[in-house]
Amino acid sequence: xxxxxxxxxxxxxxxxxxxxxxxMCAEAIAAREKEVHAFVVLDLVAARRAAExxxxxxxxxxxxxxxxxxxxxxxxFPTQYGSPIYAGFQPRADAAAVALTRRAGGIVIGKxxxxxxxxxxxxxxxxxxxxxxxxxxxxxxxxxxxxAGMLPIAFGSQTAGSVIRPAAFCGIAGFKPSYRLIPTAxxxxxxxxxxxxxxxxxxxxxxxxxxxxxxxxxxxxDRAPPAPPRIALVRSHLWPxxxxxxxxxxxxxxxxxxxxxxxxxxxxLPPIFEEAYAAQIVIQEYETLLxxxxxxxxxRDQLGKQLREALDAATAITADAYDAARRTAKRARQVLxxxxxxxxxxxxxxxxxxAPHGLGSTGNPMFNRLWTLMxxxxxxxxxxxxxxxxxxxxxxxxxxxxxxxxxxxxxxxxAIARK
Amino acid sequence: xxxxxxxxxxxxxxxxxxxxxxxMCAEAIAAREKEVHAFVVLDLVAARRAAExxxxxxxxxxxxxxxxxxxxxxxxFPTQYGSPIYAGFQPRADAAAVALTRRAGGIVIGKxxxxxxxxxxxxxxxxxxxxxxxxxxxxxxxxxxxxAGMLPIAFGSQTAGSVIRPAAFCGIAGFKPSYRLIPTAxxxxxxxxxxxxxxxxxxxxxxxxxxxxxxxxxxxxDRAPPAPPRIALVRSHLWPxxxxxxxxxxxxxxxxxxxxxxxxxxxxLPPIFEEAYAAQIVIQEYETLLxxxxxxxxxRDQLGKQLREALDAATAITADAYDAARRTAKRARQVLxxxxxxxxxxxxxxxxxxAPHGLGSTGNPMFNRLWTLMxxxxxxxxxxxxxxxxxxxxxxxxxxxxxxxxxxxxxxxxAIARK
Numbered sequence: 102x103x104x105x106x107x108x109x110x111x112x113x114x115x116x117x118x119x120x121x122x123x124x125m126c127a128e129a130i131a132a133r134e135k136e137v138h139a140f141v142v143l144d145l146v147a148a149r150r151a152a153e154x155x156x157x158x159x160x161x162x163x164x165x166x167x168x169x170x171x172x173x174x175x176x177x178f179p180t181q182y183g184s185p186i187y188a189g190f191q192p193r194a195d196a197a198a199v200a201l202t203r204r205a206g207g208i209v210i211g212k213x214x215x216x217x218x219x220x221x222x223x224x225x226x227x228x229x230x231x232x233x234x235x236x237x238x239x240x241x242x243x244x245x246x247x248x249a250g251m252l253p254i255a256f257g258s259q260t261a262g263s264v265i266r267p268a269a270f271c272g273i274a275g276f277k278p279s280y281r282l283i284p285t286a287x288x289x290x291x292x293x294x295x296x297x298x299x300x301x302x303x304x305x306x307x308x309x310x311x312x313x314x315x316x317x318x319x320x321x322x323d324r325a326p327p328a329p330p331r332i333a334l335v336r337s338h339l340w341p342x343x344x345x346x347x348x349x350x351x352x353x354x355x356x357x358x359x360x361x362x363x364x365x366x367x368x369x370l371p372p373i374f375e376e377a378y379a380a381q382i383v384i385q386e387y388e389t390l391l392x393x394x395x396x397x398x399x400x401r402d403q404l405g406k407q408l409r410e411a412l413d414a415a416t417a418i419t420a421d422a423y424d425a426a427r428r429t430a431k432r433a434r435q436v437l438x439x440x441x442x443x444x445x446x447x448x449x450x451x452x453x454x455x456a457p458h459g460l461g462s463t464g465n466p467m468f469n470r471l472w473t474l475m476x477x478x479x480x481x482x483x484x485x486x487x488x489x490x491x492x493x494x495x496x497x498x499x500x501x502x503x504x505x506x507x508x509x510x511x512x513x514x515x516a517i518a519r520k
Numbered sequence: 521x522x523x524x525x526x527x528x529x530x531x532x533x534x535x536x537x538x539x540x541x542x543x544m545c546a547e548a549i550a551a552r553e554k555e556v557h558a559f560v561v562l563d564l565v566a567a568r569r570a571a572e573x574x575x576x577x578x579x580x581x582x583x584x585x586x587x588x589x590x591x592x593x594x595x596x597f598p599t600q601y602g603s604p605i606y607a608g609f610q611p612r613a614d615a616a617a618v619a620l621t622r623r624a625g626g627i628v629i630g631k632x633x634x635x636x637x638x639x640x641x642x643x644x645x646x647x648x649x650x651x652x653x654x655x656x657x658x659x660x661x662x663x664x665x666x667x668a669g670m671l672p673i674a675f676g677s678q679t680a681g682s683v684i685r686p687a688a689f690c691g692i693a694g695f696k697p698s699y700r701l702i703p704t705a706x707x708x709x710x711x712x713x714x715x716x717x718x719x720x721x722x723x724x725x726x727x728x729x730x731x732x733x734x735x736x737x738x739x740x741x742d743r744a745p746p747a748p749p750r751i752a753l754v755r756s757h758l759w760p761x762x763x764x765x766x767x768x769x770x771x772x773x774x775x776x777x778x779x780x781x782x783x784x785x786x787x788x789l790p791p792i793f794e795e796a797y798a799a800q801i802v803i804q805e806y807e808t809l810l811x812x813x814x815x816x817x818x819x820r821d822q823l824g825k826q827l828r829e830a831l832d833a834a835t836a837i838t839a840d841a842y843d844a845a846r847r848t849a850k851r852a853r854q855v856l857x858x859x860x861x862x863x864x865x866x867x868x869x870x871x872x873x874x875a876p877h878g879l880g881s882t883g884n885p886m887f888n889r890l891w892t893l894m895x896x897x898x899x900x901x902x903x904x905x906x907x908x909x910x911x912x913x914x915x916x917x918x919x920x921x922x923x924x925x926x927x928x929x930x931x932x933x934x935a936i937a938r939k
Contacts (some may be wrong), residue, residue, distance in 0.1 A: 284810045427920075500741070
């Protein structure tokens with residue numbers, strides 16, 4: 102994989118040109134894209150031109166190639182939201198995150214495959230580790246492109262589990278920051294109280310570096326060794342649904358963290374979090390139906406059957422049920438602050454197991470829903486495997502303490518690597 | 521003015537056709553639009569065709585003409601956000617609120633004038649009560665169109681005071697529901713933690729009816745007399761900046777409410793709300809700069825001087841200052857719930873006074889900023905005047921209790937009319 106941080110250092114040191122980075126991506130794309138299908142649209146000619154433009158800013162992402170999930174509007178690429186309803190649609194503007202990336206020196210080389218409107222409906226992308234498996238979704242193309250070494254930086258979004266789950270399945274670092282830390286202006290709405298923009302890279306230090314560059318926040322974790330975190334090991338009520346390999350991976354990561362100096366304590370979440378889990382589903386389905394009103398009323402026949410049926414089912418959710426779910430979420434956020442009082446982060450699975458076989462499903466976001474609703478920073482820590490398929494474990498931080506979450510994730514990533 | 525509720529009843533009773541409603545609007549537009557400048561784009565031919573379409577649904581807004589502020593995307597009208605950067609831009613889809621309005625039977629006859637990206641920069645619209653005065657902003661065209669009898673229904677949005685203030689200046693009912701009660705999917709972002717879609721109509725019962733129709737929520741208040749509310753009279757730390765006429769109007773409205781049976785108690789807000797007031801400004805300016813990254817970086821010369829300078833100034837706001845402002849907002853929301861424990865609603869000015877003279881400013885949103893930040897429902901109650909210019913007073917409800925806010929506003933509206 103291409104480390105954004107490593108490439109940035111080499112560009113800054115004059116060892117590498119932006120043009121050479123585009124060429125490295127182009128080479129991997131030539132080798133893998135035909136079977137992986139990570140991109141909806143790609144413009145390597147424009148990318149090479151941008152890389153050789155003397156006006157390319159000397160900002161942190163200078164000359165690094167970037168891909169955006171195709172629900173981020175782009176002024177120079179069509180943006181189709183994974184739906185034939187938007188075939189060929191050309192926005193007038195860049196989404197805020199795209200514009201911030203360009204300001205930081207990033208070169209957007211293409212748009213990556215999203216599932217239909219970033220929902221659960223699978224698309225064409227395959228898992229680079231094993232083409233017979235899903236890469237996860239909905240940020241399928243972004244994660245597969247990083248895993249296949251076709252990009253050092255990609256962006257996605259999470260409404261249920263669309264950043265952390267595909268990052269886990271693809272064996273890369275994925276970072277879903279605190280809710281709206283990265284602006285979602287110009288990103289197609291799915292469910293607005295949940296939609297969170299996120300970042301993918303080769304390792305934890307990379308996603309921290311990328312997020313720092315785009316937000317201007319002090320989030321880099323590569324400049325000093327991470328301090329040993331106080332970790333709450335949370336198996337949650339979903340633990341029986343985690344595969345034996347995932348259960349082993351999580352427990353072995355916890356042991357590794359302890360061996361490296363972290364404090365790890367088993368924590369059982371209070372019952373409110375099971376309610377909050379159910380509330381996330383209600384909020385997501387209710388808001389998704391509203392956000393898709395235009396498409397549902399005017400282009401019903403161009404919606405995929407699975408999405409159409411999900412929207413049909415969502416019409417049964419009442420405003421009262423939605424309001425109650427929002428109140429549950431609010432209460433759970435308050436309880437979470439208390440639960441986390443003595444811990445820096447939570448360690449929990451990123452997904453029930455490795456990427457499922459087949460392309461008929463993007464896998465289950467069960468281990469992600471609660472944290473998206475809580476708005477807390479989440480990091481997928483790569484480095485563990487079951488056979489040829491990656492297993493992702495997840496660090497969940499406290500709302501607004503994104504740096505602490507990234508530091509703890511880096512600590513665990515290194516602890517795993519050391520074993 | 522055209523009452524949406526009255527027109528809907530007459531259409532339902534067969535006394536009026538949808539076509540006749542379009543014609544009423546067209547007549548007022550022919551008489552007033554040349555001097556008021558409420559519309560950016562208008563299509564009465566298409567509106568008449570839609571009105572005569574036998575497939576027009578028999579839903580609550582059947583055949584009622586509607587205008588949308590030109591920051592709501594529309595699939596059949598260009599959407600230009602009050603900026604030359606988007607000249608002629610044609611979205612592919614309707615914003616969710618537009619699609620919901622069409623589903624409810626509303627006929628979108630045009631897009632109404634917004635200030636530049638819904639900020640403070642004035643546009644061309646004039647106040648129908650006195651053309652030498654501002655209609656307020658940023659929902660300038662929507663409010664002026666209602667006040668001039670050119671539309672029974674219009675939509676706007678509020679980030680600081682852009683629903684309640686122009687409604688006050690134009691002497692119409694304006695309703696800013698609880699944060700995101702009306703979806704903002706497909707509405708151009710200004711500052712995402714504040715942006716709230718709102719509704720305009722002739723009277724309080726009209727805006728309740730329209731919001732009920734669009735959201736499917738039980739918000740109508742026209743079917744039974746409103747119960748006498750428990751009102752907290754809040755002058756706030758801004759009281760010295762309210763004009764003598766506004767001070768008199770508010771106190772006379774309070775006396776009227778008492779005479780009609782309401783309980784009115786003077787309430788002084790705790791000091792945290794002055795901090796929250798300042799926090800709103802920080803949040804708005806920080807997020808507005810981020811939301812406009814593309815335009816600021818790529819089309820700087822096409823931004824108005826006033827907006828460009830405001831964005832330049834906002835670059836000085838640090839992420840820490842923004843995060844601190846968000847924490848203040850959270851604390852203030854918790855305190856507000858306690859402050860409101862014994863009151864149904866707050867009564868407070870909608871604006872410092874009547875619409876200022878001249879078109880160089882849209883007036884001051886000082887009496888709106890706090891409530892937008894709190895996410896609470898706000899209603900501008902019309903019916904009071906200073907000379908030929910309206911004076912608006914504001915009912916502020918508790919978050920999520922939109923119906924109670926509307927009922928109390930109707931109660932006060934009737935109490936004023938009775939005097």
